[in-house]
Amino acid sequence: MKPGSRAVEIVFWLLPLAAFFLLPGYLVLGSQILIVSLFAMSLDLLLGYAGIVSLGHAAFFGLGAYTAGLLAAHGWGEPLTGLVAAAASAAIFGFVVSFLVVRGEDLARLMVTLGVGLLMFEAANRAAFITGGVDGLSGVTMWKLFGVFPFDLSGRTAFLYAYAVLLAAFLLLRRVVNSPFGLSLRGVRENRRRMAAIGSPVNRRLVAIFTLGAGVAGIAGALLAQTTQFVGLDTLGFERSADLLIMLVLGGTGRLYGAVVGTLVFMVAQDYLSGINPVYWQFWLGMLLVLFVFFARGGILGAAEALWKRR
Amino acid sequence: MEATVNTALRTEGLSKHFGELAAVNGVSLSLARGARHALIGPNGAGKTTLINLLTGVLEPTAGEMYLGDERITPLPQHRRVKRGITRTYQINTLFPNLTVLESVTLAILERKGFAARWMKAVSSHREELEEARALLATLKLDGDADKRTAQLPYGHQRLVEIALALATRPSILLLDEPAAGIPARESVEVLGVIAALPADVTILFIEHDMGLVFRFAERITVLVGGRLLTEGTPDEIAHDPEVKAVYLGKESRA
Amino acid sequence: MGQAIGVLFDGIAYGSLLFLVSLGLSVTMGLMNFVNLAHGAFAMAGGFTCVLAMTRLGIPFLATLPLAFIVTAAIGAVLERFLYRRLYNAGELDQVLFSIGLTFMSIATATYFFGSSQQPMHLPDFLRGQFHFLGGDFGVYRAFLIETVIVLTAVLGFLLTHTRFGSQVRASVDDATAARGLGIDVDRVFSVAFALGSGLAGLGGGLGIEVLGLDSTFPLKYMVYFLLVVVVGGVGTIKGPIAAALLLGVLDVAGKYYVPQVGAFVIYAAMIVLLMLFPAGLFGKRR
Numbered sequence: 021m022k023p024g025s026r027a028v029e030i031v032f033w034l035l036p037l038a039a040f041f042l043l044p045g046y047l048v049l050g051s052q053i054l055i056v057s058l059f060a061m062s063l064d065l066l067l068g069y070a071g072i073v074s075l076g077h078a079a080f081f082g083l084g085a086y087t088a089g090l091l092a093a094h095g096w097g098e099p100l101t102g103l104v105a106a107a108a109s110a111a112i113f114g115f116v117v118s119f120l121v122v123r124g125e126d127l128a129r130l131m132v133t134l135g136v137g138l139l140m141f142e143a144a145n146r147a148a149f150i151t152g153g154v155d156g157l158s159g160v161t162m163w164k165l166f167g168v169f170p171f172d173l174s175g176r177t178a179f180l181y182a183y184a185v186l187l188a189a190f191l192l193l194r195r196v197v198n199s200p201f202g203l204s205l206r207g208v209r210e211n212r213r214r215m216a217a218i219g220s221p222v223n224r225r226l227v228a229i230f231t232l233g234a235g236v237a238g239i240a241g242a243l244l245a246q247t248t249q250f251v252g253l254d255t256l257g258f259e260r261s262a263d264l265l266i267m268l269v270l271g272g273t274g275r276l277y278g279a280v281v282g283t284l285v286f287m288v289a290q291d292y293l294s295g296i297n298p299v300y301w302q303f304w305l306g307m308l309l310v311l312f313v314f315f316a317r318g319g320i321l322g323a324a325e326a327l328w329k330r331r
Numbered sequence: 332m333e334a335t336v337n338t339a340l341r342t343e344g345l346s347k348h349f350g351e352l353a354a355v356n357g358v359s360l361s362l363a364r365g366a367r368h369a370l371i372g373p374n375g376a377g378k379t380t381l382i383n384l385l386t387g388v389l390e391p392t393a394g395e396m397y398l399g400d401e402r403i404t405p406l407p408q409h410r411r412v413k414r415g416i417t418r419t420y421q422i423n424t425l426f427p428n429l430t431v432l433e434s435v436t437l438a439i440l441e442r443k444g445f446a447a448r449w450m451k452a453v454s455s456h457r458e459e460l461e462e463a464r465a466l467l468a469t470l471k472l473d474g475d476a477d478k479r480t481a482q483l484p485y486g487h488q489r490l491v492e493i494a495l496a497l498a499t500r501p502s503i504l505l506l507d508e509p510a511a512g513i514p515a516r517e518s519v520e521v522l523g524v525i526a527a528l529p530a531d532v533t534i535l536f537i538e539h540d541m542g543l544v545f546r547f548a549e550r551i552t553v554l555v556g557g558r559l560l561t562e563g564t565p566d567e568i569a570h571d572p573e574v575k576a577v578y579l580g581k582e583s584r585a
Numbered sequence: 586m587g588q589a590i591g592v593l594f595d596g597i598a599y600g601s602l603l604f605l606v607s608l609g610l611s612v613t614m615g616l617m618n619f620v621n622l623a624h625g626a627f628a629m630a631g632g633f634t635c636v637l638a639m640t641r642l643g644i645p646f647l648a649t650l651p652l653a654f655i656v657t658a659a660i661g662a663v664l665e666r667f668l669y670r671r672l673y674n675a676g677e678l679d680q681v682l683f684s685i686g687l688t689f690m691s692i693a694t695a696t697y698f699f700g701s702s703q704q705p706m707h708l709p710d711f712l713r714g715q716f717h718f719l720g721g722d723f724g725v726y727r728a729f730l731i732e733t734v735i736v737l738t739a740v741l742g743f744l745l746t747h748t749r750f751g752s753q754v755r756a757s758v759d760d761a762t763a764a765r766g767l768g769i770d771v772d773r774v775f776s777v778a779f780a781l782g783s784g785l786a787g788l789g790g791g792l793g794i795e796v797l798g799l800d801s802t803f804p805l806k807y808m809v810y811f812l813l814v815v816v817v818g819g820v821g822t823i824k825g826p827i828a829a830a831l832l833l834g835v836l837d838v839a840g841k842y843y844v845p846q847v848g849a850f851v852i853y854a855a856m857i858v859l860l861m862l863f864p865a866g867l868f869g870k871r872r
Contacts, residue, residue, distance in 0.1 A: 067678070073677055073678050073681060075681070120857060120860075120861060123861070123864065124860065124864050125864060125865075126677050127614070127620065127677075127816060127820065128816060128860050128864050128865075130620065130677065130681070131812060131813065131816045131856070131860060132857055132860055134809060134812070135809075135813075135853045135856050135857045135860075136857070138809055138849075138853050139850065139853040139854060139857070142848060142849045142850045142853060143850060145848075146846055146847060146848060146850060195449070195450060195452070196449045198452045198453060198454070199448055199449045199450060199451055199452060199453065200437075200440045200445050200446045200447070200448045200449075200451070200453055200456065201446065201447055201448060201449040202449070202453075203429075203433060203436070203437050203440070203446070203453050204437060204440070204441065204446040204447075206426070206428075206429060206433075207426055207429065207434075207437050210425075210426035210427055210428055210429055211424060211425060211426050211427075213424055214420075214424045214425065214426065214495070216388075216407075216408045216409050216412075217386070217408065217412065217417070217418060217420075217424070217495075217496075218412060218417075218437070218438040218441050218442075218495060218498070218499055219409045219412030219413050219438075219441045219442060219499060220409055220441050220446060221409050222409070225447070228447075258805065258809075262685055265681075265682070265685075266682070266685075269678070269682060299693050299696050299697050300693070302689050302690075302692060302693040302696075303689065303690055303693035303694065303697070305686075305689055306685075306686040306687065306688070306689030306690035306691075306692075306693060307686065307690055308686070309682050309683065309685060309686025309689070310668070310683055310686040310687060310690070312682065312686075313672065313675070313679050313682050313683040313686070314671070317679070
């Protein structure tokens with residue numbers, strides 16, 4: 021690791037704390053950005069490291085959200101155990117789905133991920149008596165974090181809570197991607213045939229990373245449910261999966277940090293522009309994607325790297 | 332075909348059909364332990380298909396394969412690799428965005444069963460990295476160690492192709508045209524490295540360059556139209572009228 | 586029993602419509618290996634062409650249909666020439682992002698010009714109502730749909746098997762490299778096929794206003810159905826999407842009729858099951 025970049029990293033992770041103190045009015049948006057960054061990181065594991073394009077990753081996010089939300093709505097509002105429960109349910113579901121995903125060729129695989137996402141959405145929609153359907157799940161009351169910090173309207177506890185979980189997850193995931201397992205995933209992404217030829221049980225590896233990615237997405241969903249004290253159907257929708265994909269690609273895949281950068285830029289822009297005119301936002305986003313594919317494939321971090329190399 | 336103590340790998344009536352077409356037809360082949368065995372034949376003779384069958388990439392439509400006494404016919408590719416059967420590809424099948432060092436280290440980690448480890452960093456696996464560097468040095472690739480594979484010239488990529496196979500420490504090495512695309516002088520070197528492998532490593536290589544074949548092979552099998560035409564020492568093959576008619580006659584122009 | 590026949594009939598009508606729109610997608614994906622999530626946008630464009638022609642130009646509904654075909658085919662031709670063509674060798678992710686981007690742009694454009702509500706539809710009198718047949722009541726329009734699709738399919742089938750262009754298409758789907766080697770101008774085949782497929786989608790969009798509705802979110806709402814029909818049926822074939830579209834059309838209508846609590850769930854679950862059993866589609870080839 022280059023000496024200068026460690027300093028940059030530390031500064032990077034201090035920025036949210038700075039925002040906490042300097043921008044108290046934006047804590048709610050800030051929490052959202054932190055939460056979706058975690059969600060985007062989980063997709064990066066699949067896309068950036070293992071090369072799996074998923075159009076249905078929101079299924080795990082939503083499942084985690086509903087798990088945590090339902091737990092709290094039915095009387096158990098302890099936040100950390102809620103996270104664990106959400107991670108578990110999402111991971112288990114991810115494990116099951118992974119067998120469908122690793123079997124197919126590119127196109128069938130894409131359709132399966134899409135199908136799973138839509139299936140979950142429909143299931144949640146139909147099971148309105150559990151999930152609240154279109155109206156969403158309310159009555160998610162959280163207990164105090166560690167028995168001390170309440171989730172109140174100021175959003176301060178929520179922000180620091182989301183930040184801590186994101187940081188902890190990031191450190192764990194960074195370990196994973198720098199490990200032999202992480203290298204083997206990159207090998208799968210680069211050339212699946214060759215991985216088999218050097219003796220790698222490719223499917224097993226893919227199942228493992230898919231399960232991990234699902235679990236982390238579930239944690240992110242739970243964070244959303246707990247901090248906003250509400251779960252809507254949109255947590256499962258295709259829009260969420262598609263937006264996530266865009267955010268990650270925008271920031272740059274395969275770097276973990278790209279997930280954070282992309283999410284930050286996207287959500288700030290969306291918050292500002294969509295508020296002005298949602299139709300314009302959608303149009304320009306679409307155009308951005310088209311231009312992106314032709315001109316800026318590496319995303320923000322990719323472009324930054326290219327510039328850095330050229331100096 | 333009888334299995335002797337010295338047979339490393341053998342097939343019995345191995346066939347692969349694609350619809351009506353028999354790409355490999357009733358091939359019974361025996362590789363002696365430590366052999367330097369060449370597989371030759373015209374284009375489309377089924378040589379690559381045979382390697383695909385031997386490595387488990389394709390399932391046969393008939394016939395059996397034995398590794399020593401063990402019937403390996405149902406085993407998938409990665410399990411055969413674990414039993415020491417490794418191949419290289421005719422067209423470079425590499426990891427474009429991994430560095431050369433990362434690629435070879437990955438193969439070594441897989442071999443040792445460390446590739447599922449997720450808590451320790453790759454950079455702290457010193458032994459494996461050392462081994463990777465040493466292997467690269469024998470192929471004169473050490474200068475390329477930190478370059479992205481996609482950035483290397485074709486000839487160097489071909490060497491990485493071989494390095495990946497060697498990293499798995501095969502007991503049976505199947506090479507699909509290892510010298511393809513490498514200039515003549517270097518290809519002699521490359522095949523020299525391969526021939527210099529420990530004597531108990533069994534090597535089967537497909538080659539079109541007859542000079543290399545006659546230089547390095549101790550035994551030659553000729554495949555034509557998916558069938559085994561004949562087999563013998565280089566001398567026998569060079570003087571076999573059938574072979575000359577079918578194959579060498581065309582090749583001597585090359 | 587009468588109910589079941591009615592459900593079957595509606596399912597077939599729905600399926601025929603899905604097939605008509607999806608056919609272009611099957612050809613595109615089979616020929617160019619391009620994951621085009623924006624295909625529904627072409628159907629929408631056709632639909633809006635019909636609406637505009639009817640409301641602004643006073644053209645009768647049936648006459649707007651060929652117009653929808655032509656306009657959408659033209660849009661398809663232009664987009665193919667300048668954008669799609671550059672991405673044929675791009676990775677799956679790039680194609681997905683690009684087509685999502687196009688979809689967003691099309692939805693935003695439609696919302697901007699037409700608002701986000703359902704477009705009103707006025708069928709000519711002779712296409713309304715029901716007719717009596719063998720003791721059952723069937724929708725006239727749906728029967729018209731089925732007839733139209735059958736005729737079109739027959740025409741296309743003939744084109745594919747009895748014309749030179751058709752054989753060029755079939756050769757290119759089978760193996761584009763080999764086709765080039767035979768001297769076939771594969772690029773031109775792509776362009777024409779893409780335009781044709783888009784035109785068919787537009788036609789389907791116009792025909793479908795009455796059955797599927799038309800609003801600016803049409804592409805996203807129905808995208809999965811078109812993809813589903815193609816992938817489940819088998820990319821690059823005609824038989825495949827026919828079978829898949831009819832199967833899924835009937836399943837969807839039957840599902841919504843007999844077990845409404847479960848709704849669209851049935852289709853998605855069926856899709857996943859079918860993809861597991863037939864990874865290359867019902868009639869697809871294993872590449």
